[in-house]
Amino acid sequence: MLAGWISGLASGGHSRRIKFQRSPRAIIIPAGALAMLILYGSPFSSRVNKLRYIANHIGLDYEHVPLSPLKGETRTPEYLRIHPAGKIPAMVDDDFALFESMAIARYLASKAASPIYPQELRARAIVDQWCEFVTHHVEGGMLKVFFNRVMIPLFKLPVEVDTRSEQDGLAWLDRYLPIIEGQLGEHAHVAGEALTLADFALLAALDPAEVASVDLTTYPSLTNWRGRMRDEPFYAACYSRYSDIVDAFR
Numbered sequence: 001m002l003a004g005w006i007s008g009l010a011s012g013g014h015s016r017r018i019k020f021q022r023s024p025r026a027i028i029i030p031a032g033a034l035a036m037l038i039l040y041g042s043p044f045s046s047r048v049n050k051l052r053y054i055a056n057h058i059g060l061d062y063e064h065v066p067l068s069p070l071k072g073e074t075r076t077p078e079y080l081r082i083h084p085a086g087k088i089p090a091m092v093d094d095d096f097a098l099f100e101s102m103a104i105a106r107y108l109a110s111k112a113a114s115p116i117y118p119q120e121l122r123a124r125a126i127v128d129q130w131c132e133f134v135t136h137h138v139e140g141g142m143l144k145v146f147f148n149r150v151m152i153p154l155f156k157l158p159v160e161v162d163t164r165s166e167q168d169g170l171a172w173l174d175r176y177l178p179i180i181e182g183q184l185g186e187h188a189h190v191a192g193e194a195l196t197l198a199d200f201a202l203l204a205a206l207d208p209a210e211v212a213s214v215d216l217t218t219y220p221s222l223t224n225w226r227g228r229m230r231d232e233p234f235y236a237a238c239y240s241r242y243s244d245i246v247d248a249f250r
C-alpha cells in the first residue's frame with residue numbers, strides 16, 4: 001500500500017491533511033476524509049466553482065479541498081495520480097477518480113439523477129450543446145481577459161501581459177455573449193425553461209467579469225438571469241461574490 005499526504009484547507013476553513021492510499025488496483029482512495037466525495041481545487045478557479053455550485057444545488061455531501069496550482073500543491077505524486085496533468089478541478093468519489101470539469105459536472109448530476117442533466121435524448125443533447133458553447137466560447141474568452149488583467153499582475157506571474165490574447169478574449173465575448181443574451185431573452189435559462197448544467201457553467205464562467213472589468217450590463221437579460229442565479233442558496237454557500245475570493249489575495 002502506498003501512502004502520501006496533501007495539505008489542504010477543508011471547506012469549513014480548518015487546516016487538515018488528507019492521506020491517500022493506493023489500492024491494489026492503483027486507484028487513489030482518500031482516507032480520513034469526512035465525505036466520500038471530494039472536489040479538489042482553489043476557489044480562484046471558475047471551473048472548480050462550477051462544480052461546487054452543482055454539488056451544493058444537488059445537495060451532495062462533499063468536501064472541498066482547495067489545492068492551488070500556483071503553490072505547487074497539484075504537482076505532488078499523490079495528486080498526479082488523480083489528475084495526471086496536475087490541473088484543477090479533479091474529483092474523487094469513494095474509489096473513483098475523475099478530472100475535466102464538465103465530465104465531473106455530468107457525473108455529479110447523473111449520480112444524483114438530477115433534472116439539471118435530463119435523461120431524455122434530445123433534451124440532454126441541447127444541454128450538452130450549450131455547455132460546450134459556454135465552455136469553449138464564453139469561458140474561453142473570459143479566461144483570456146482574466147488571465148491577462150487579473151492573474152498576471154495579482155500573482156506577479158513571470159510572463160508579459162499578452163494584449164493580443166486579452167483583445168481576442170474581449171472579441172470572443174463580444175461575438176458570443178449576444179447569442180446567450182438572445183437565448184436568455186426568450187427563455188428563463190440557458191438551455192430553455194429549466195435550470196440545467198449549462199446555467200452553472202455560464203454562471204461560473206462569467207464570475208470573473210467584475211474583477212476583470214468586463215461590463216455585462218449591456219446584456220439586460222443576461223444581467224437579470226445572473227442576478228437570479230446569484231440569489232440562489234447554492235451560490236451563497238460558496239461566497240457572497242466571486243470578487244471576495246480575488247480580493248482576499250490583494
Ligand SMILES: N[C@@H](CCC(=O)N[C@@H](CS)C(=O)NCC(=O)O)C(=O)O
Binds near residue numbers: 045087099101
Ligand atoms: N478543461 C479543463 C481545464 C483545467 C484547467 O486548465 N485548470 C486550470 C485552472 S482553472 C489549471 O489547473 N491551471 C494550472 C495548470 O495548468 O497547471 C477543465 O475544465 O477541467
